[in-house]
Amino acid sequence: MSLCGQDTLNTRKSLTVEGKAYDYFSIPAAEAAGMPGLSRLPFSLKVLLENLLRYEDGKTVTVADIKAIAAWLKDRTSEQEIAYRPARVLMQDFTGVPAVVDLAAMRDAMAALGKDPQKINPLSPVDLVIDHSVMVDVYGNPTALARNMELEFARNGERYAFLRWGQTAFDNFRVVPPGTGICHQVNVEYLAQTVWVGEEGGKTIAYPDTLVGTDSHTTMVNGLSVLGWGVGGIEAEAAMLGQPVSMLIPEVVGLRLTGRMQEGTTATDLVLTVTEMLRKKGVVGKFVEFFGPGLDNMPLTDRATIANMAPEYGATCGFFPVDAETLRFLAFTGRDAHRIKLVEAYAKAQGLWRDSATPDPVFTDTLELDMGTVQPSLAGPKRPQDRITLAAAASAFRTAYPTADMAARFAVQDRDHTIGHGDVMIAAITSCTNTSNPSVLMAAGLLAKKAVEKGLTSKPWVKTSLAPGSQVVTDYLAAAGLMEPLEKLGFDLVGYGCTTCIGNSGPLADELIAAIDANDLTVCAVLSGNRNFEGRVSPNTKANYLASPPLVVAYAIAGSMAVDLTTQPLGTGADGKPVFLADIWPSPAEIQSAIVANLSPEMYRNRYADVFVGPQEWQAVKVAEGETYAWQDGSTYVKNPPYFEGLTMDPPGIDDIIDARPLAILGDSVTTDHISPAGNIKASGPAGTYLSERQIAISDFNSYGARRGNHEVMMRGTFANIRIKNEMAPGTEGGVTRLMPDGKQMSIYDAAMAYEERGIPLVVVAGKEYGTGSSRDWAAKGTKLLGVRAVIVESFERIHRSNLVGMGILPLQFKDGMTRKSLGLDGSETFTIKGLAEVQPRQDIAVEITRADGGKETISVTCRIDTADEIAYMNHGGILPYVLRNLAVA
Numbered sequence: 001m002s003l004c005g006q007d008t009l010n011t012r013k014s015l016t017v018e019g020k021a022y023d024y025f026s027i028p029a030a031e032a033a034g035m036p037g038l039s040r041l042p043f044s045l046k047v048l049l050e051n052l053l054r055y056e057d058g059k060t061v062t063v064a065d066i067k068a069i070a071a072w073l074k075d076r077t078s079e080q081e082i083a084y085r086p087a088r089v090l091m092q093d094f095t096g097v098p099a100v101v102d103l104a105a106m107r108d109a110m111a112a113l114g115k116d117p118q119k120i121n122p123l124s125p126v127d128l129v130i131d132h133s134v135m136v137d138v139y140g141n142p143t144a145l146a147r148n149m150e151l152e153f154a155r156n157g158e159r160y161a162f163l164r165w166g167q168t169a170f171d172n173f174r175v176v177p178p179g180t181g182i183c184h185q186v187n188v189e190y191l192a193q194t195v196w197v198g199e200e201g202g203k204t205i206a207y208p209d210t211l212v213g214t215d216s217h218t219t220m221v222n223g224l225s226v227l228g229w230g231v232g233g234i235e236a237e238a239a240m241l242g243q244p245v246s247m248l249i250p251e252v253v254g255l256r257l258t259g260r261m262q263e264g265t266t267a268t269d270l271v272l273t274v275t276e277m278l279r280k281k282g283v284v285g286k287f288v289e290f291f292g293p294g295l296d297n298m299p300l301t302d303r304a305t306i307a308n309m310a311p312e313y314g315a316t317c318g319f320f321p322v323d324a325e326t327l328r329f330l331a332f333t334g335r336d337a338h339r340i341k342l343v344e345a346y347a348k349a350q351g352l353w354r355d356s357a358t359p360d361p362v363f364t365d366t367l368e369l370d371m372g373t374v375q376p377s378l379a380g381p382k383r384p385q386d387r388i389t390l391a392a393a394a395s396a397f398r399t400a401y402p403t404a405d406m407a408a409r410f411a412v413q414d415r416d417h418t419i420g421h422g423d424v425m426i427a428a429i430t431s432c433t434n435t436s437n438p439s440v441l442m443a444a445g446l447l448a449k450k451a452v453e454k455g456l457t458s459k460p461w462v463k464t465s466l467a468p469g470s471q472v473v474t475d476y477l478a479a480a481g482l483m484e485p486l487e488k489l490g491f492d493l494v495g496y497g498c499t500t501c502i503g504n505s506g507p508l509a510d511e512l513i514a515a516i517d518a519n520d521l522t523v524c525a526v527l528s529g530n531r532n533f534e535g536r537v538s539p540n541t542k543a544n545y546l547a548s549p550p551l552v553v554a555y556a557i558a559g560s561m562a563v564d565l566t567t568q569p570l571g572t573g574a575d576g577k578p579v580f581l582a583d584i585w586p587s588p589a590e591i592q593s594a595i596v597a598n599l600s601p602e603m604y605r606n607r608y609a610d611v612f613v614g615p616q617e618w619q620a621v622k623v624a625e626g627e628t629y630a631w632q633d634g635s636t637y638v639k640n641p642p643y644f645e646g647l648t649m650d651p652p653g654i655d656d657i658i659d660a661r662p663l664a665i666l667g668d669s670v671t672t673d674h675i676s677p678a679g680n681i682k683a684s685g686p687a688g689t690y691l692s693e694r695q696i697a698i699s700d701f702n703s704y705g706a707r708r709g710n711h712e713v714m715m716r717g718t719f720a721n722i723r724i725k726n727e728m729a730p731g732t733e734g735g736v737t738r739l740m741p742d743g744k745q746m747s748i749y750d751a752a753m754a755y756e757e758r759g760i761p762l763v764v765v766a767g768k769e770y771g772t773g774s775s776r777d778w779a780a781k782g783t784k785l786l787g788v789r790a791v792i793v794e795s796f797e798r799i800h801r802s803n804l805v806g807m808g809i810l811p812l813q814f815k816d817g818m819t820r821k822s823l824g825l826d827g828s829e830t831f832t833i834k835g836l837a838e839v840q841p842r843q844d845i846a847v848e849i850t851r852a853d854g855g856k857e858t859i860s861v862t863c864r865i866d867t868a869d870e871i872a873y874m875n876h877g878g879i880l881p882y883v884l885r886n887l888a889v890a
Contacts, residue, residue, distance in 0.1 A: 001085075001123035001242050003200045003207070005057035009033050009066070015206065015349055017342045022197070022206040025053040027350050035070035039351050042252040042289045042361040043321040045069060046352055047208045047227040051084055054207055060244060069249060076364040077251050081867045083244035086210040086228070087196045088125040089236050092183045094132040094502070094678065094705040095214035095777060097159055099233040100166040101641060101709045104629040106884050109644035117627050119887045122172040122240040127191055128163065129176040129183035131469075133706055134495035136428070136506035139465045142487070144494045149179055152495070153617045155702045158637040159709060164623040172240075177614025181496045183213070184220040184432040185469030188304050189333050190608040192226045194326060194343045206346050212239050216311040216774050216799060217432055217530065223304030224329065225322040225352075230311065230799055232777035234806035238879045241887065246869035250316060252287040253278075254363035257294025259372035263588055266440050267302040268528065268548030269377045271309050271433070272387045274369065278313035279385035281367060284769075285798045288315040291360055294371055295320070300329035301437040308433045309530050311773070312384040316798060321354040322347040334605035376566075380532050380545035381524070383669065390551070394564040397422055397543065401522045406562050412461070412515045419461050419515055420560075424524045425508055425541055427458070427556035428465045428500035429491060429549045431529030435469040438476065440528070442594045443586050444491075444549035445482025450584035451557055452485040455574025459559030463508060464490030467499040471607045479598040489556060501529030503679025504703060505538045516540050526555040533673045533773060534723035539680055554581055636694055638709040642785070643878070649885055651876040654836040657789045657810070659850070660761040661740050662827045663752060664719055665727040665820055668767035672800060674724045675771070675779035677717055678705040685735065686716035686749040708778055711785060718782030719748040727820075728827030740828055741852070752786040762786065763831050765820050766793040771800020780807040784878075790833060792847070792861060794819055801864055808878040810836070811864040812847070818859060828852035839874075841865055 004012075004025075011029040015022045027046055030053055031038040041049065049069045055061045060083045068080035091099060107117035133156050138147040153160070160178070167175045176186055196209040209226045211218065216230035231245070239245055255278070261270065278288060288310065290303070303320045310318040320326075322343065330340045347353040376390035381400055388396045398406065404421035411418055434440050458464055466486060468474060474493055477483045486492075499505060505525070507513070516523055517540075525532075525541040532544035543561065555561070557570045569578035613619070624630060631640045666674075681687050681701040690712060691701055707713040719726075720735035726748070729736045735748040739755075746754075755762055764783065770793040771779065780803035783791070790810040804811045810833070832848040839845060842862060849857045865871055876882035 003054065003198045003205050005055045005061060007056060008058070008063060009053065009056065011053050015345060017345045018338055021204065022342065023203045024206045024346065024349070025050055027053070030066065035067060037073045038070060040073065040359065040362045041069070042254070042287070042363060043352055043354070044227055044287045044289050044317065044319040045072065045252060046350070047210060048082070048084060050208055050350065051210065052082060055085055072249055073362055076362065078249035080249050081869070082247060082249055084247055085244045086124070086212045086239060087207065088127070088211045089240045090183055090187055090191070090211050090213035090218055091126065091128040091236065092132050092215050093128065093130040093159070093163070094708055095233045096128040097163065097709040098777065099214060099237050100163065101638060102233070102237055102643070102880060103170065105641050105644055106880065107628045108640065109647050109884055110888060111628060113649065113888055115888045119890065120241070121170055123242040124172065124240050126173045126240050127176065128174070129180065129186050130163070130178040131182045131497040132502055132504070133178065134467070134497040134499060135504040135703070136463070136465045136467070136494045136499050139463055139494050140490040140492055142492060144492045148495045149615070149617065152178060155700065156706060157621065158635060159706065160618070160621050161624065162638045162709065164621050165629060168623055169627060174612060176611055177618040179496050179615050180611060181471060182432040182435070182469030182498050183215060184217050184308065185436045186611070187221050188224055188436060189470055189472065189604060190611060192221050192224050193335070193339055194225050194322060194330065195339070195346045206342060212236055212245065217308050219310035219317045220304050220308035220432055220436070222310070222317045222319045223300060223307035225320055225326050227317065227319060229317045232780060232799060232803035232806060234777050234780065234803055234879055238883050241883050243883050246867045248866065250285065250287045251364040252289055253281065253283050254361065254366040255288055255290050256292035256366060256368040257290055257298070257371060258292055258368065259294060259370040260297055261371050261374060264585060265374050265376055266443065266548040266550070267305040267437050268434055268440055269374050270302065270371060271306045272377045272379050272546065273374050274306055275309050275313040275379070275385050276387040277367060277369065278315065284314040286315055286364070288313070288318045289361070289363065290318065290320050293356070295323065295354070296356055298325070299439070300325050301439065305433060305437050309384065312530055314797070322352050323354045332601055334601040334608070378545045378547045378551065381543035382532065382534055384530060384532060384546055391564070391566045394562050397561045400543065404522050410515055410519045410521070413511045415460070415511060417460050419512065419521065419523070421522050422524060422560045422562035424462055424526055424555050424559055424561060425512065426463045426500060426505055426525035426527065426538060427552050428467065428505065428525070428527040429552050430465065430467045430499050430527055431501035432469050432498065433530040434528040434549055435473055438595050438599060439591055440549045441473060441477065442480065442482070442591050444553050445477050445480060445486055446586035446590055446594060447550045447584050448489050448491065448553050449482055449485040450586070451553070452488050454579045454584060456557050456571045456579055458490045458556040461512060462490070462556045462559055464556050465494045465499065466491040467495050467497060469496070471496060472603050475603050475607065476598045480594050489553060491553065500525070500527045500537055501531050502705060503536050508538065508540050513540055524561045526552050528552050531773065533671045535677065535721045536673045536679060539722055550585070634694070636691060636696055636710055636713065637707060639711060641711045643880060644884065647881060647884070649888065651885065654839065654874050656836050657761050657831065657833040659830045659832055660763045660789060661755060661830060662728065662765055662825070663748060663762040663786065663788060664737055664764050665825055665827055666764070666766040667725065667727065669769045669772055670766050671773035672771055672776040672779040673773055674721045675719060676704070676714065676776050676782050677721045679703055681707070681717065682720070682722065685720050686747050687713050687720065690716055711781070714778050715782045715785040716749045718786055738827060749786070756787050761789045764788055764791045765825060766791070767819065768794045769797055770795065771797040777803055780804050780809060783807070784809055796864060805865055805870045805873055806879040808874055812861040813864050815844070815860055815862055823849070823859070839863055839865065839871070841867055841871060
């Protein structure tokens with residue numbers, strides 16, 4: 001893919017760094033060419049502007065597009081659609097496997113059209129990090145890492161062989177093997193460069209490092225001044241095949257940071273506070289950019305922690321500009337010295353450099369946070385934006401679950417302890433959010449050391465685990481002498497990857513599950529992750545709390561959310577005296593001293609020197625050959641999807657929807673976890689039945705995330721979350737609906753298949769914030785395969801709306817305060833939507849609702865196909881057929 005367009009504005013300039021010449025496309029030159037004020041743009045918009053300057057060709061990117069960003073300064077908002085081309089694509093294996101499945105299927109479809117399958121090949125660099133497949137089966141002992149990795153390869157050998165094929169079959173495609181770390185931490189510590197370079201026409205071109213990723217927490221890299229955000233695998237596949245990301249120029253909300261963090265608070269407390277603030281503000285679909293004097297004292301690892309949770313506060317990204325701390329981190333993590341010099345020179349030449357003298361950018365709106373006001377916090381029990389102070393956590397739990405008898409304790413078979421409401425069953429140091437930050441991990445280790453010295457232990461019912469996002473983490477914890485005390489409290493290393501936060505927490509002991517179920521206990525998980533949605537962490541923990549790593553350790557010792565850690569003891573020490581959290585909480589000086597003494601650039605260089613080699617198990621995986629994939633009959637992991645069956649060169653257009661039935665009517669904050677679960681596969685559900693019928697033992701079901709390469713499993717798991725509530729089937733929980741007009745209650749999958757047999761199209765109706773959470777393409781793919789033609793809601797989360805369009809599903813939004821409740825919908829209605837062949841972006845269209853008694857009502861809704869490019873995708877039946885047809889004639 002070409003790096004440069006025609007440059008009619010003459011902004012191409014040259015920059016020399018240590019004797020090496022680089023061409024670049026100058027923002028100051030564009031300002032001098034008649035677009036005053038560009039220097040005051042938010043830094044994140046400057047990155048978009050450079051992208052347009054570089055790719056301006058008079059077709060996909062015009063001078064008018066560039067001038068629209070300049071005009072943004074007047075109104076600080078824009079309805080201009082632009083074509084944005086990120087430099088690269090990042091994937092993790094849960095989302096990466098189905099993406100590679102789609103690419104393999106596209107090669108088959110290309111061959112079926114009589115075209116060259118090699119036309120399906122990434123044009124942009126793609127890195128896939130295998131990090132989501134390890135599960136916490138074994139914990140609390142020194143064999144946990146080896147045993148969990150052994151089980152991981154046994155369960156996922158077929159998927160890994162498929163990825164090894166992809167690694168050899170596709171150009172520009174690299175795979176970081178299992179056991180290395182979490183994709184976002186590997187990205188921040190190694191892959192990201194802040195300034196990217198490429199060769200074209202004998203010239204070296206320098207430009208901002210940008211990316212899209214198939215995980216919503218791709219945003220973490222914005223802490224390193226790399227503009228990136230999560231998209232569905234569908235959009236990522238299009239981007240890697242050369243299709244620009246079609247987007248509106250975003251609003252940019254500035255968050256001014258002042259002050260310093262108080263002793264006793266952590267970066268986790270800060271990000272939970274930021275998440276709460278920005279959710280209340282409302283930043284969905286917007287960029288957030290951080291500025292102010294608080295940045296002068298903020299480590300880059302804290303910035304990455306804040307940037308990571310952009311999906312939780314709803315923003316497209318949370319961006320931090322380049323400054324001296326950026327350079328320090330690049331050097332500390334072992335980046336090339338010349339590249340660091342280039343980052344500094346390029347940022348200063350482009351006006352992308354921030355220091356204390358830099359004028360504040362112009363923003364759409366601003367907020368301010370004095371970091372000195374941040375208090376120790378958790379978030380829960382169901383959403384990451386629901387922050388509670390540590391001091392209020394115990395009382396907040398009682399308030400959330402008022403019927404739970406906190407005094408009652410219940411026996412556990414074959415154990416000499418009891419359990420009760422509020423007990424912490426899982427305490428996990430996990431996820432990219434916090435394990436990228438040495439300050440909170442050193443704090444956890446130091447707290448564990450002091451706890452062990454006092455004679456404290458974790459409660460026997462707590463499943464403890466340490467799953468860092470990088471091998472460097474255990475290197476520095478070991479160097480500091482902190483692994484041993486963590487292990488004494490049960491926090492043995494269980495793997496390098498995303499475990500508990502994605503639902504790979506592994507099963508609780510059978511006797512604990514039996515006691516929980518028999519007594520209907522509301523028990524808890526505490527994890528240092530970013531997601532705590534219902535049914536995600538574990539099917540057995542109803543209440544899930546996000547917390548800093550040191551608080552995770554503290555709650556493992558206390559054993560209960562009902563304990564007030566600020567006033568009650570964690571336990572009794574070896575001397576018989578009570579031990580309080582304040583007694584073992586490490587000071588900032590202790591934490592900083594441990595970091596300075598035990599972290600070094602050599603640790604990063606050593607660990608990433610052979611990052612693509614992987615363990616012996618990976619190297620032993622057999623690699624298939626061939627430009628097209630040889631699909632295996634009977635595979636339950638990797639299956640050729642039906643998206644391109646019967647595809648011709650003629651786009652089908654958008655058909656009207658006539659007499660569609662609702663498959664589900666849902667409430668507010670329906671997450672992509674509710675729509676497409678990532679955790680355990682229920683044996684009695686449609687997906688479990690499918691696997692059992694193929695002689696797969698329940699112990700080998702693995703997770704929905706690991707099965708995303710098989711559409712038969714995933715469509716059966718769509719809307720099958722154990723906590724989802726369908727208002728069409730009141731009083732039920734799980735993937736249940738009523739088949740209409742019969743009224744018979746059955747699984748959503750079975751009902752969808754019955755409707756398909758009858759030739760009846762389907763719709764889904766829901767409330768606010770539909771599709772919150774992960775950038776999960778299967779939430780749209782599964783919806784499509786169930787026969788859903790349209791989704792009508794009060795509001796969408798950004799990524800899921802885009803994914804629906806990418807699969808050819810019509811997103812519609814209620815207007816003027818209208819809701820499913822104000823319309824009195826109960827699922828007995830039918831919906832007709834006409835005139836779709838001529839629909840335009842954000843057009844108001846009519847939906848005719850026919851009631852069970854024959855009465856009719858026509859309402860006006862907004863079509864949330866937002867851009868002209870998205871209209872084209874819908875006309876082709878989705879973005880991938882659109883790209884395939886274009887590549888076929890290229």
